[in-house]
Amino acid sequence: MAANNMGVEKVNYKNKLKDKDEDIYILALESSCDETAASVNKNGLEILSNVVSSQVDLHKKFGGVVPEIASRKHLELLLPVIDQALAEAGIEFKDLDAVASTYGPGLVGGLLVTLTAAKTVSLALNIPLIGVNHIAGHIYANFIANPEIEKPLICLTISGGHTDLLYFEDLRGYQILGRTIDDAAGEAFDKISRFLGLGYPGGPAIEKAALSGNKTAIYFPRADLGDSYDFSFSGLKTAVMNYVNNEEQRGNEIDQNDLAASFQEAVVDSLASNLIKAVQEYKVESVVISGGVAANQRLREVIAERLKEHNLELYYPPLELCTDNAAMIGAVAYYQYLERDFAPLSLSAEPSLKL
Amino acid sequence: MLILGIDTSTDILGLALMDSGQLKGEYNLSLKRQHSEKLLPLIEEIFELLGVEAGDLDGIAVAVGPGSFTGLRIGITTAKVLGRIFSIPVKGISTLEIMAAGAEGEYILPLLDARRKRVYYSFYQRNGNKDNNFLKEVKKAASAGISELPQILNEYQNQEISIIGEKTAEVRELLVENNFKTRIFEAEKNLPRAAVLARLGGDYICSGQADDIYQLKPAYLKIPQAEINWQQKYGSK
Numbered sequence A: 001m002a003a004n005n006m007g008v009e010k011v012n013y014k015n016k017l018k019d020k021d022e023d024i025y026i027l028a029l030e031s032s033c034d035e036t037a038a039s040v041n042k043n044g045l046e047i048l049s050n051v052v053s054s055q056v057d058l059h060k061k062f063g064g065v066v067p068e069i070a071s072r073k074h075l076e077l078l079l080p081v082i083d084q085a086l087a088e089a090g091i092e093f094k095d096l097d098a099v100a101s102t103y104g105p106g107l108v109g110g111l112l113v114t115l116t117a118a119k120t121v122s123l124a125l126n127i128p129l130i131g132v133n134h135i136a137g138h139i140y141a142n143f144i145a146n147p148e149i150e151k152p153l154i155c156l157t158i159s160g161g162h163t164d165l166l167y168f169e170d171l172r173g174y175q176i177l178g179r180t181i182d183d184a185a186g187e188a189f190d191k192i193s194r195f196l197g198l199g200y201p202g203g204p205a206i207e208k209a210a211l212s213g214n215k216t217a218i219y220f221p222r223a224d225l226g227d228s229y230d231f232s233f234s235g236l237k238t239a240v241m242n243y244v245n246n247e248e249q250r251g252n253e254i255d256q257n258d259l260a261a262s263f264q265e266a267v268v269d270s271l272a273s274n275l276i277k278a279v280q281e282y283k284v285e286s287v288v289i290s291g292g293v294a295a296n297q298r299l300r301e302v303i304a305e306r307l308k309e310h311n312l313e314l315y316y317p318p319l320e321l322c323t324d325n326a327a328m329i330g331a332v333a334y335y336q337y338l339e340r341d342f343a344p345l346s347l348s349a350e351p352s353l354k355l
Numbered sequence B: 001m002l003i004l005g006i007d008t009s010t011d012i013l014g015l016a017l018m019d020s021g022q023l024k025g026e027y028n029l030s031l032k033r034q035h036s037e038k039l040l041p042l043i044e045e046i047f048e049l050l051g052v053e054a055g056d057l058d059g060i061a062v063a064v065g066p067g068s069f070t071g072l073r074i075g076i077t078t079a080k081v082l083g084r085i086f087s088i089p090v091k092g093i094s095t096l097e098i099m100a101a102g103a104e105g106e107y108i109l110p111l112l113d114a115r116r117k118r119v120y121y122s123f124y125q126r127n128g129n130k131d132n133n134f135l136k137e138v139k140k141a142a143s144a145g146i147s148e149l150p151q152i153l154n155e156y157q158n159q160e161i162s163i164i165g166e167k168t169a170e171v172r173e174l175l176v177e178n179n180f181k182t183r184i185f186e187a188e189k190n191l192p193r194a195a196v197l198a199r200l201g202g203d204y205i206c207s208g209q210a211d212d213i214y215q216l217k218p219a220y221l222k223i224p225q226a227e228i229n230w231q232q233k234y235g236s237k
Ligand SMILES: [Zn+2]
Pocket: A134, A138, A323, A324
């Protein structure tokens, strides 16, 4: 895994560490936002149980997740979800080879609940503690859904918080080829949607408006970052705002739908172009797109179309794996286990952890 | 009977191992906001130093506040998971009671700073219980403005009151002005000590008063701000 958890490696665990030809059972925990989740997996992608207790209804009346309320609920649900995950897997604590928890990014008060629990399990049973990056979890959710996916592969992960282009030789680790140097793709959608008064979240709002617009009505410049695989969306955002201001000054009426479609086309084009460039360079077998923005139909259409000439399959996660769960954390943890990427008991929560 | 005491309710990280009434070791470290990073490594360390393994524990005592919600959840999570894995009893104890049980005197007023001239307090009588040796909570834990304390305690004006914890100098001055008899304590006695927590936990567990680990939670003396705002806007529920 790219990001290591630092610290002195402990060597005297209860059992000899296993290799990939032996069965490895991991208890994984997740509480970074408003789902309290626990799972048990065998050898990474085989999910023996995947318990998710959602608090969505609890936060609905506030119009968003309230951190203190979420943290209180995580503490309440912790033992019940762990019990259920172990029971459904038919496993007891003593059968576990390792314990994992998300340690970021997310809400610090929530993260600390399962992180502390995982540390306690590690200490009590003398088994390795594995700290998992939540974003990596969402990516590995794809591999749970498509275990036969061929490697090496390129993954484009795009959401309100990140835009990362990753290369996987196998599932034991990844290389970051490029990322956004300013706004994340989802953030750009949100900002423009708000600017146009189309509402939140911006992705679906823009996509809907774009459906009745002409995508070639206005040409917005794509960022040129030379040879790199990085992304940039702040120039595009400024271009859209300038366009609107200029048209208003001239007293011209603006077609919101044309504008949304043209903006969306520019974002999709930037994402797809970088992806195709990487696909050619790295000669991969498959391509995965994940994260909230991966739900955008126009993006899927353009990427699938351009991948055709390279004879490559495009994968995106099924909807149920887009929500937070612990199985995806356990999947990452398995590969970290094989790499002996263990965390010390001093591991702290990192609310703004990056890939 | 080996009891581990865990206190992460205040700036002090407290850990103690008490073996059948005998203190094996104790940490009381003023670590401020480092409880998450330090608690488990320190438990591992105290076990190693004292030749104890987690599986040797017979019970857990954990401070349940008042205090920092995040800090409390760290200690309580640890206690719950240890209790669950080893099927051992867990007892949650008020941070105010830990302070009071470590102080001397018949009437004891433990205090924690609640900011903006307010304190969390409760009021205990040492020999107030007929059938056991636990302190009697004469006034339930609550928060109050410091200036309200003379009124709250007015029926005890003729008793000597031991004041312990935070804001003690300020509260003592006010009570003395109002003709109360008071005493305060030296620094080493003026904190929630982990050894007291572990001892109390052992006593409670021995008398059959352990908690249900599934129900155990911090003493939240305050509902979340978002809930308060919502209720002000829409009325309760
Ligand atoms: Zn997520």
